[in-house]
Amino acid sequence: MTLQEEIRRRRTFAIISHPDAGKTTLTEKLLLFGGAIHVAGAVKSNKIKKGATSDFMEIERQRGISVATSVMGFEYEGVKINILDTPGHEDFAEDTYRTLTAVDSVIIVIDGAKGVESQTRKLMNVCRMRKTPVMVFINKLDRPCKDPFDLLDEVEKELQIRVRPLSFPISCGPTFKGVYNIYEQNLSLFLTNEKQTADAETVDVTLDDPALDGYIKPFTRHLKDDIDLVEGVYEPFDREAYLRGELAPVFFGSAINNFGVRELLECFIRIAPSPRSATTETRTIAPEEPKMTGFVFKIHANMDPNHRDRIAFLKICSGIFERNRNYLHVRSGKQMKFSSPNAFMAEKKSIVDFAYPGDIVGLHDTGTFKIGDTFTEGEKLKFTGIPSFAPELFRYIENADPLKFKQLAKGIDQLMDEGVAQLFTSQMNGRKIVGTVGALQFEVIQYRLEHEYGAMCRYEPIQIYKACWIESDNAEQLADFKKRKFANMATDKHGHDVFLADTSYALQLAIEKFPDIRFRFTSEV
Ligand code: G4P
Numbered sequence: 001m002t003l004q005e006e007i008r009r010r011r012t013f014a015i016i017s018h019p020d021a022g023k024t025t026l027t028e029k030l031l032l033f034g035g036a037i038h039v040a041g042a043v044k045s046n047k048i049k050k051g052a053t054s055d056f057m058e059i060e061r062q063r064g065i066s067v068a069t070s071v072m073g074f075e076y077e078g079v080k081i082n083i084l085d086t087p088g089h090e091d092f093a094e095d096t097y098r099t100l101t102a103v104d105s106v107i108i109v110i111d112g113a114k115g116v117e118s119q120t121r122k123l124m125n126v127c128r129m130r131k132t133p134v135m136v137f138i139n140k141l142d143r144p145c146k147d148p149f150d151l152l153d154e155v156e157k158e159l160q161i162r163v164r165p166l167s168f169p170i171s172c173g174p175t176f177k178g179v180y181n182i183y184e185q186n187l188s189l190f191l192t193n194e195k196q197t198a199d200a201e202t203v204d205v206t207l208d209d210p211a212l213d214g215y216i217k218p219f220t221r222h223l224k225d226d227i228d229l230v231e232g233v234y235e236p237f238d239r240e241a242y243l244r245g246e247l248a249p250v251f252f253g254s255a256i257n258n259f260g261v262r263e264l265l266e267c268f269i270r271i272a273p274s275p276r277s278a279t280t281e282t283r284t285i286a287p288e289e290p291k292m293t294g295f296v297f298k299i300h301a302n303m304d305p306n307h308r309d310r311i312a313f314l315k316i317c318s319g320i321f322e323r324n325r326n327y328l329h330v331r332s333g334k335q336m337k338f339s340s341p342n343a344f345m346a347e348k349k350s351i352v353d354f355a356y357p358g359d360i361v362g363l364h365d366t367g368t369f370k371i372g373d374t375f376t377e378g379e380k381l382k383f384t385g386i387p388s389f390a391p392e393l394f395r396y397i398e399n400a401d402p403l404k405f406k407q408l409a410k411g412i413d414q415l416m417d418e419g420v421a422q423l424f425t426s427q428m429n430g431r432k433i434v435g436t437v438g439a440l441q442f443e444v445i446q447y448r449l450e451h452e453y454g455a456m457c458r459y460e461p462i463q464i465y466k467a468c469w470i471e472s473d474n475a476e477q478l479a480d481f482k483k484r485k486f487a488n489m490a491t492d493k494h495g496h497d498v499f500l501a502d503t504s505y506a507l508q509l510a511i512e513k514f515p516d517i518r519f520r521f522t523s524e525v
Contacts, residue, residue: 007287010358011272012082017109018117022139025255026109034074071344071360079269094437100126101386102297102315105133105272112138112145116158124159131245142254144173162247164237169252170219177216179252179260190259239271275358278317280381285318287357291377292319296369299418311362312369321355330374338363370417390521391422391435394464400456411453424490468499474516481514
């Protein structure tokens with residue numbers, strides 16, 4: 001197969017949802033269809049169960065599972081599908097955001113009873129920013145749900161995207177009959193006694209067919225009215241608008257019952273984009289370019305505390321990645337080759353000889369790589385748009401064991417490279433400040449420093465409202481600002497200036513008084 005053909009047949013995407021909406025279940029059913037797994041229950045949920053926030057065994061378990069399920073590849077009807085898993089717990093949202101930089105499209109799962117929830121809204125903001133095409137799967141129709149039109153309105157309003165239903169449910173809960181596939185003009189019947197099987201029964205029957213009544217009585221009239229309304233209210237599906245990230249096709253179903261999943265998958269492989277171009281600081285990289293380029297979007301520590309090795313996940317952006325071939329690690333300027341790069345098929349890892357744009361390769365790492373690192377065949381490129389999200393919680397981090405100073409420094413350094421949290425150094429007194437997105441990360445850091453690096457840390461409170469990266473073309477104003485705010489100035493790990501505003505009032509005042517300074521709440525890696 002040519003490079004072009006390999007690219008065209010790839011779909012790399014993530015499934016995102018608020019915890020409990022059914023992401024794990026849907027992932028598993030997609031793998032079942034792809035023949036990648038054969039029994040339900042093979043994909044473990046990587047979410048930390050409720051109430052288990054201090055249970056470190058749970059954190060370790062979660063880390064183990066998420067290495068195994070970080071990328072799940074499978075083939076379906078000649079299409080190579082790569083599903084990138086995202087952590088369920090919202091304290092790990094940063095990890096999810098970064099994974100979204102490596103996908104070409106997204107499927108959003110929404111619980112039909114709950115509608116759009118907070119986490120979904122946040123994740124959608126990232127997709128909108130990146131113009132990622134999204135599809136929506138409204139799940140759990142076997143349970144009493146909100147009215148489908150209300151759900152569609154809610155998605156449109158809350159997620160700020162136009163929607164177009166491509167299937168429509170016939171009732172829900174105990175009287176759920178199935179879905180009408182608007183495009184194929186057929187009916188998928190929901191037969192509850194066929195739970196967990198590979199497929200639902202589909203009958204070819206149009207809305208005008210007298211046989212329809214026999215299948216979905218007493219909802220025949222209702223369905224016809226609903227479909228009339230759909231056709232009247234929603235514009236015809238426009239794939240270009242979907243690809244621009246402006247229009248979301250919507251499907252209804254019940255993942256646990258494997259219902260509506262095939263329709264979703266069939267449509268997905270037809271309309272979802274193959275690997276798209278990626279932007280770098282200097283130019284746009286098209287996947288068809290013959291030379292290999294790729295970037296590290298995730299680093300994962302291995303489970304075994306005796307081996308501090310890690311896996312760096314490299315997204316191939318162009319060309320063909322080959323085992324044992326030299327590539328330039330742009331940040332260090334060194335040539336590197338990989339003798340055992342991993343590919344991920346279903347929940348298995350295997351050594352791969354070639355990988356193509358859209359594929360994810362796992363590289364063995366002994367602490368050399370950072371998120372955002374680029375590999376090329378010689379060109380000095382840096383991919384942009386890999387976000388480093390604004391930390392919301394801050395604490396001073398102190399060494400609790402003077403004999404283990406080196407271990408602590410190394411541990412902190414490596415954990416920051418993994419993107420667990422961000423480290424700031426006060427310009428005034430040199431104290432180290434850790435900023436995280438979720439409270440759980442502080443415990444994770446403490447636990448991992450102890451168990452993986454043999455170092456002890458303790459935290460001290462600090463009042464910080466927000467970290468803002470500051471820049472200005474007005475050097476005089478910048479210097480003046482830094483002098484006046486010296487006590488609140490810090491440096492991030494790349495040496496950039498960061499203003500740690502202690503209150504929202506202080507920040508507002510600073511923005512007003514220093515109009516030539518740009519305050520950014522995220523720094524790109
Ligand atoms: P998540 O990854 O998005 O967090 O959700 P997950 O798939 O783990 O699903 C959350 C819960 O919702 C699970 O139940 C799962 O069985 C259930 N679920 C998923 N899809 C459907 C559906 O279509 N209908 C119904 N009725 N339930 C569904 P749980 O009790 O939390 O876990 P488990 O004990 O069943 O594993």
